[in-house]
Amino acid sequence: xxxxxQQMINIETNGxxxxxxxxxxxxxxxxxxxxxxxxxxxLQHTSASLIFCENADATVRxxxxxxxxxxxxxxxxxxxHDMEGPDxxxxxxxTILTQNSLTIPIIHGKAALGxxxxxxxxxHRSMGHIRKLTITLQD
Amino acid sequence: xxxxxQQMINIETNGxxxxxxxxxxxxxxxxxxxxxxxxxxxLQHTSASLIFCENADATVRxxxxxxxxxxxxxxxxxxxHDMEGPDxxxxxxxTILTQNSLTIPIIHGKAALGxxxxxxxxxHRSMGHIRKLTITLQD
Amino acid sequence: xxxxxQQMINIETNGxxxxxxxxxxxxxxxxxxxxxxxxxxxLQHTSASLIFCENADATVRxxxxxxxxxxxxxxxxxxxHDMEGPDxxxxxxxTILTQNSLTIPIIHGKAALGxxxxxxxxxHRSMGHIRKLTITLQD
Numbered sequence: 390x391x392x393x394x395q396q397m398i399n400i401e402t403n404g405x406x407x408x409x410x411x412x413x414x415x416x417x418x419x420x421x422x423x424x425x426x427x428x429x430x431x432l433q434h435t436s437a438s439l440i441f442c443e444n445a446d447a448t449v450r451x452x453x454x455x456x457x458x459x460x461x462x463x464x465x466x467x468x469x470h471d472m473e474g475p476d477x478x479x480x481x482x483x484t485i486l487t488q489n490s491l492t493i494p495i496i497h498g499k500a501a502l503g504x505x506x507x508x509x510x511x512x513h514r515s516m517g518h519i520r521k522l523t524i525t526l527q528d
Numbered sequence: 529x530x531x532x533x534q535q536m537i538n539i540e541t542n543g544x545x546x547x548x549x550x551x552x553x554x555x556x557x558x559x560x561x562x563x564x565x566x567x568x569x570x571l572q573h574t575s576a577s578l579i580f581c582e583n584a585d586a587t588v589r590x591x592x593x594x595x596x597x598x599x600x601x602x603x604x605x606x607x608x609h610d611m612e613g614p615d616x617x618x619x620x621x622x623t624i625l626t627q628n629s630l631t632i633p634i635i636h637g638k639a640a641l642g643x644x645x646x647x648x649x650x651x652h653r654s655m656g657h658i659r660k661l662t663i664t665l666q667d
Numbered sequence: 668x669x670x671x672x673q674q675m676i677n678i679e680t681n682g683x684x685x686x687x688x689x690x691x692x693x694x695x696x697x698x699x700x701x702x703x704x705x706x707x708x709x710l711q712h713t714s715a716s717l718i719f720c721e722n723a724d725a726t727v728r729x730x731x732x733x734x735x736x737x738x739x740x741x742x743x744x745x746x747x748h749d750m751e752g753p754d755x756x757x758x759x760x761x762t763i764l765t766q767n768s769l770t771i772p773i774i775h776g777k778a779a780l781g782x783x784x785x786x787x788x789x790x791h792r793s794m795g796h797i798r799k800l801t802i803t804l805q806d
Contacts, residue, residue, distance in 0.1 A: 442713055442762075443714075456760050460738060503710075
C-alpha cells in the first residue's frame with residue numbers, strides 16, 4: 390500500500406459528443422505503477438459527464454445522442470435556464486442522468502474494464518471545451 | 529495515511545426539491561483534518577438521491593424538477609406501486625436515474641468541486657423527511 | 668488497515684429483470700472479515716447495470732421496467748444499432764441511465780444499506796447472461 394495518488398488532466402473536446410478516454414486513464418495507471426487497486430475519476434463540470442459504454446460500434450453512441458435529444462431537446466421553450474443558449478439546460482439534464490464520479494478496479498496493472506467497455510467523456514455543450522478530470526489512484 | 533473515518537449525518541428536508549449540502553460535506557472534511565484523499569457519500573434511501581449540479585442559477589434545479597415531472601409524472605395511472613401516494617413511484621424512478629453513492633476527491637483540504645458545481649440532496653417525496661447520509665473519508 | 672481485497676463473482680441471469688444481489692455482497696464482506704470500510708462494485712458489461720432499489724414491494728421493479736420500456740422501447744425504428752436484436756440498443760440506454768460502479772459503506776461488518784434498500788443487478792437483455800462483478804473491499 391502506497392499513499393493515494395492524485396493527478397488532474399485536461400480533456401479537450403470539439404463540441405457535443407463522446408470521447409474515449411480509456412487510454413488516457415490507462416496511461417496514468419501505468420505511470421503510477423499501480424498493480425491492483427482502484428482508480429477514481431471525477432469530472433469538475435455540470436455540462437459534461439462520464440459513462441461506461443460499448444466501444445466497438447460507434448452507432449451506439451450516436452443512438453445515445455439521439456435518445457438524449459428526444460428526452461431533453463435543445464431549445465425547448467419549457468426551460469427557464471437558457472442563458473448560454475439552446476444547449477445550456479439540456480447539458481445539465483444529460484449530466485445528472487449520467488455520471489461525474491466513477492470508480493474502476495485495477496487488476497494486474499490494467500483498468501479492469503469489460504471486453505467491450507470503454508470510458509467516455511460525454512461533452513454535452515455544442516461548443517468545444519477544456520474539461521478537467523481528477524484521477525485518484527489507490528492500491 | 530490514517531484509518532478510514534466514517535460519520536453519519538441527518539439532513540432534514542421540507543419536501544420535494546434540491547438541498548445544497550456542499551457546506552455540510554466540507555465541514556466534515558475539515559473536522560477530520562483531511563488534506564488530500566477521497567470523500568464518499570452514501571444516502572440510505574430509495575426515494576431521495578444525490579447529484580452534482582450547477583449551484584449558481586436556481587432555475588437549473590427547477591428545470592430539473594420539471595424534467596423529472598415530465599418523464600415520470602406524479603399519479604400516472606400506469607404505476608402499480610402507489611401505496612404511499614401519487615409521488616411514491618416517481619420518487620423511486622427519480623432515484624434510480626440519479627445517484628445514491630458519490631465519491632469526491634479532496635485536494636488541499638477541500639472537496640475538489642468545479643467552480644459551479646455543488647453537491648445536492650434531492651428529496652423526491654412531497655413531504656419532508658429526515659435523510660441519513662453516511663460520509664466516509666480516506667487519505 | 669489491511670491491503671485492499673478484490674474478488675470477482677459471476678451472477679447468472681435468466682433474462683431481463685432485476686436480481687437482488689445484496690446477500691452475495693454481504694457474504695463476500697463476511698468472508699473477508701471487514702468490520703468497517705468501503706465495498707466497491709463494478710459490473711463489466713454495457714447491457715446490464717447496478718441499482719439501489721426498494722426491496723419490499725416487487726411492483727417497484729416492474730414499474731421501473733415499464734418506465735424504461737416507455738422511454739427506450741424495444742425495436743424502436745430510430746435505433747441504428749440493432750445487430751443483436753430489438754433489445755440491443757435499449758439495453759445500452761438503460762445501462763447509461765443507471766450505474767456500473769457503486770460504492771457502499773461497511774459498518775459493523777455489514778453493507779450499511781438503508782432499511783428498504785437492496786442492491787440489484789439489472790439485466791437489460793431479453794436472454795439470460797452470466798455477468799461478471801468485481802468486488803473490491805477496503806478497511
